[in-house]
Amino acid sequence: MSVVNEDDVVGYYMNATLVNGSKVSGTVFTYLPKEGLLVLLQNVKEQPSMKMIRTPFIKEYTIKSSVPKEHSLPHQLEPFEQLPSMHAGRDKSIFKHASSQLKQAEAQQMKHMGGMDPSTPIAACDAFVRVARVYPDISWDNEEKIIRVTSEVVIVGEPNWMTPKPILVDGAPEKEKLLADRIQKLLNGVKK
Incomplete structure (x- = not known):
């Protein structure tokens, strides 16, 4: 070649x-x-x-x-040619659509991360973000410094947040163990 x-x-x-x-x-x-x-x-x-x-x-x-002809490269733009509009056959422009998607994502992130205070460990935030991608209804309990997945399953940092661990709350049904196991696999799979 x-x-x-x-x-x-x-x-x-x-x-x-x-x-x-x-x-x-x-x-x-x-x-x-x-x-x-x-x-x-x-x-x-x-x-x-x-x-x-x-x-x-x-x-x-x-x-x-x-x-x-069907395999020829597309023509290049002339120096003063107008670019196509950013509407692409939609009611909204692509820019407006992307801007609204970004605002929605920022609002979702603020909803999740808004409950955390500056003393929250960064490793806890990382674990929270990893789990929130799969289970978006989780919440951060600022008083107990834990992640609440459901009323029966919480994630704690044992011994610290570098090794987060999902555990069952006392009195939780045994079927919730499957959820805790899935969350542990999620936390182990993403960790480097």
């Missing part, structure tokens, strides 16, 4: 066979010989996708200089 210059292949259609025997094809979007990287653009007209290939893994390839 090193005999081909970067400018020579961009925009041309390429069929490649990789060392593992798989075949890929597409329009060359980018070729960086120094980094040994090739990016192919596939399905240009329908739903475009990219394939990044390390050139040392290409066993053989063919490049077609006459590119079919």
